[in-house]
Amino acid sequence: MDMQVWRARLMTGQWFSHLPAPLQNSLLDAGKLRRLPAGQRLFQRGDPPCGLYAVLEGAIRIGTVSEQGKEALLSLVEAPHWFGEICLFDGQPRTHDAFAMGPCTLLHIPQAALLALLDEHPVYWRQLALLMSQKLRLTFINLEQLSLMPAPARLAHRLLLIAEGYGELDPPRRVLQLPQEQLASMLSLSRQTTNQILKDLQGQGILNLKYGEIVILDVGRLRGLASI
Numbered sequence: 001m002d003m004q005v006w007r008a009r010l011m012t013g014q015w016f017s018h019l020p021a022p023l024q025n026s027l028l029d030a031g032k033l034r035r036l037p038a039g040q041r042l043f044q045r046g047d048p049p050c051g052l053y054a055v056l057e058g059a060i061r062i063g064t065v066s067e068q069g070k071e072a073l074l075s076l077v078e079a080p081h082w083f084g085e086i087c088l089f090d091g092q093p094r095t096h097d098a099f100a101m102g103p104c105t106l107l108h109i110p111q112a113a114l115l116a117l118l119d120e121h122p123v124y125w126r127q128l129a130l131l132m133s134q135k136l137r138l139t140f141i142n143l144e145q146l147s148l149m150p151a152p153a154r155l156a157h158r159l160l161l162i163a164e165g166y167g168e169l170d171p172p173r174r175v176l177q178l179p180q181e182q183l184a185s186m187l188s189l190s191r192q193t194t195n196q197i198l199k200d201l202q203g204q205g206i207l208n209l210k211y212g213e214i215v216i217l218d219v220g221r222l223r224g225l226a227s228i
Contacts, residue, residue, distance in 0.1 A: 003028040006056055006107060013080035013168040015131050016054070023124050027052075030113040036100035047094045049087035051111040052128075055079045058104030059177070063185070064096050073185035076101065076178065081168050085132050088114060134167055146188065152197050154187055156226035159207075163216060176214045183214075201225075 007028060010016040016024065036042060036058075043050060045064055053060075055077055062083070063073040074096060077083050087094060088111065118124055138161070145154050163172040184194035198214070201207040206222050208215040216222060 003031040003033070003107065009056055010054060010080045010107070013054075013082070013165070014170065015082060015127075015134070015168065016080065019127055020124075023121070023127060026117050026121075027109055028107075030109050030117065031107045032110065034106040034108045036104045036106065038100055038102045038104075040100050042098040042100065042106070043094050044097045045094055049091060049094070049111045050108075051084060052082060052088060052109040052114055053084045054082045054107040056105040056107055059101040060104060060106075061099045061101050061182075062096050071185060072188075073182055075166070075186065076162065076182065078165060081165055082131060085128055087111070088128060089132065138166060151187070151189055151193060152200070153226055155183070155189070155194065155197050156201075156222050158183070158187060159214065159216065160219075160223060160226055163219075172219070174216045174219075176216070177212060178214050179212050180209075180214075 007024070010024075010028075016027075019027075031054075033056075034042075034053075042053070042060060056079055058079070060077040060083070061073060062075045062077055063071055065071050077098075083098075086092075118128070142158075145157060149157070159176065160172070161167075162176055162178065163174070164170070165172070180194055180198060181191050183198075184191045187194065198207060198209055201222075202209050204221070206216075206218045206225070208217055
C-alpha cells in the first residue's frame with residue numbers, strides 16, 4: 001500500500017509537518033502499515049529495538065505492569081503522534097509495554113531502514129532529537145507537578161496535554177476518549193479521587209462526563225486551574 005495516502009493525517013501533527021519534505025517522503029517510503037486488534041501487544045519491556053511508529057488510527061497505551069499485577073500507565077498515544085525513538089539513539093531494549101487500546105493502525109519505520117536513512121543523511125538526526133527532547137521536557141514537567149501541584153491542577157494539566165496531543169495537535173480536541181480509571185493511573189491517583197475531581201469540574205461547567213469520554217467545555221477555566 002502506498003504510504004503517501006496517510007500524509008494528510010500525519011501533516012496534522014506538529015513534528016511531521018515541520019520536517020523537511022525529503023525526510024517526510026523517505027519516512028513514508030520506508031514505512032510499513034501495521035494493524036492491531038484491541039488489546040494486542042505491540043512490544044513489551046525488554047524487547048529489542050524495532051523502529052519508529054506513528055499512530056494513524058486508534059490509540060496505543062504506554063506503561064508497565066509490576067510483578068504484583070499493578071499497572072503504571074504513562075500515556076495514551078493517539079494519531080498523529082510518533083513514538084519509539086529512544087531505542088533509536090541508544091540501541092537498548094524497550095523500556096515499557098505498548099498495547100492497542102482498541103483497533104489501531106500504525107505506520108512502522110523499521111529500525112534498520114531508519115538507521116540506513118540516518119547514515120546517508122546525518123543531518124536528519126537533529127529532527128529525531130527534537131522529537132525525543134519534546135517528550136523529555138514533558139517528563140520533567142510532570143515530575144515537577146507530581147511533587148508540587150495539588151491533584152486538581154495536575155488533572156487539569158494532563159487533560160490539556162492529552163487534548164493537545166502532547167504538543168502535536170493545533171487546535172486541540174475538545175472530546176477525549178479517556179476512561180477515568182486510565183486517567184487515574186496516569187496521575188498516580190486513586191479512582192475515587194479522580195472521579196471526585198472530575199465531578200467537581202463538571203459541576204462548575206468546565207467538563208462534561210460521558211461513558212469513556214471527557215468533554216472539555218471551558219478551555220480557559222481548565223487552563224487557569226492547571227496553572228495553580
